[in-house]
Amino acid sequence: MIRAQDLTKVYQMGDNEVRALxxxxxxxxxxxxxAIMGPSGSGKSTLMSIIGCLDVPSSGKYSLDDVSVETLDESKLAEVRGRKIGFVFxxxxxxARTSALENxxxxxxxxxxxxxxxxxxxxxxxxxxxxxDRTHHAPNELSGGQQQRVAIARAIVNEPNILLADEPTGALDSKTGVEIMDLFQRLHQENGQTVILVTHDSYVARHTERIIKISDGKIVSDxxxxDPIKAGTPRVER
Ligand SMILES: Nc1ncnc2c1ncn2[C@@H]1O[C@H](COP(=O)(O)OP(=O)(O)O)[C@@H](O)[C@H]1O
Ligand SMILES: [Mg+2]
Incomplete structure (x- = not known):
């Protein structure tokens, strides 16, 4: 359903070119x-933006359900995004100051x-x-893990095919992070939800079924x- 072929993304920074992909x-x-893994600056967020139709590649082909994004204008891109993709950050x-329900x-x-x-x-x-039981709580009345759950509820409320999460456990302690991974695993199992997440934590990555590693804008392993880790099992380094 997602097909990326020879994607490049070049940012022009004054006289310098940054090849993010x-x-x-x-x-x-x-x-x-x-899971998509890679060091800081390796192009993970850039890749997520393209997968999520927030941005288009400088060159290469990207298609979603056999529709090439190159053929879409900004408003069509926004429509695809709204219909097919949920984002978690x-x-x-x-x-702020807005209830979980309204968010x-x-x-x-x-x-x-x-x-x-x-x-x-x-x-x-x-x-x-x-x-x-927390529908009327505002974000500042919720823990970090609960806030991320609200964000995940917002991402799935449209019933998108694809859930994209950029470092969804990055602001959470490791125990809460594992609880969030448990939630992603459940959504994935119960609904066959496609879940693509970025992480720099290999323990988090091992909760998924496939790990793509990226370095300097290139895929270095896939x-x-x-044997994905079942969330909830005690953390054992392996
Ligand atoms: N809007 C932008 N303008 C210029 N350079 C950018 C922009 N976004 C990202 N970059 C550069 O592209 C490279 C990849 O960035 P990014 O995709 O954010 O990496 P990651 O998410 O893996 O940390 C970095 O060198 C970054 O500085
Ligand atoms: Mg990033």
Whole structure:
């Protein structure tokens, strides 16, 4: 469903060119759960932006469900994004002083649902992430892990095919991080949700079924993880 062929992304910085992506090729099938790993500055976020149709490559081909993004203008790109992709970020990106419920309802604003329907869907999404009893709490009344759950509820409320998470456990302690991985695993198993997450933590990455490593904008390895860690098991370095 995701097909990337020889992607490059070049940023012009004054007289300097930064090659954030340098010939990356891969395919990701519907329903996979994948980690993208690499050092800081290796191009992970740039790659996520392209996968998520927030940006387009400088060269190469990228297609989502057999639609080439090169053929789409900005408004079509935004439509694909809204319909097919849910985003989760390291810093949660929730609206402050706004209840969990309203934060989760936000992506439904322009989807043509009635107020009642939006509220029902948002409530269900919060229940799915285990926060059915926190709908009226604002972000500053929630722990970091709970805030990330709200952000995940917001990402899934539109029922997107693909969930993209950029360092979703990066701002959390390791125990809470594992709980978030447990949630991603559940969404993946229960709904066959495609989950693609970026992490620099190899322990987090080993909760997924495939690990793609990137360095200097190039994919340096792409391996199946035959024995993903089940979230909730005690941390053992291996
Ligand atoms: N908007 C931008 N303008 C210029 N350079 C950028 C921009 N975004 C990223 N870069 C550069 O591209 C490279 C890859 O960045 P990024 O994809 O954010 O890496 P990562 O997420 O792996 O840390 C870095 O050298 C970064 O400085
Ligand atoms: Mg990044």
């Amino acid at each position: 340098d010939g990356a090729s891969f395919t990701i099938n519907k329903g996979e759960m994948i 390291q810093q949660f990106n929730l609206l 989760v309802m936000l992506p439904l604003t322009y989807a043509g649902y009635s107020g009642r329907e939006r509220e029902d869907r948002a409530r269900k999404a919060l229940e799915r992430v285990g926060l059915g 391996e199946v993880n035959l």
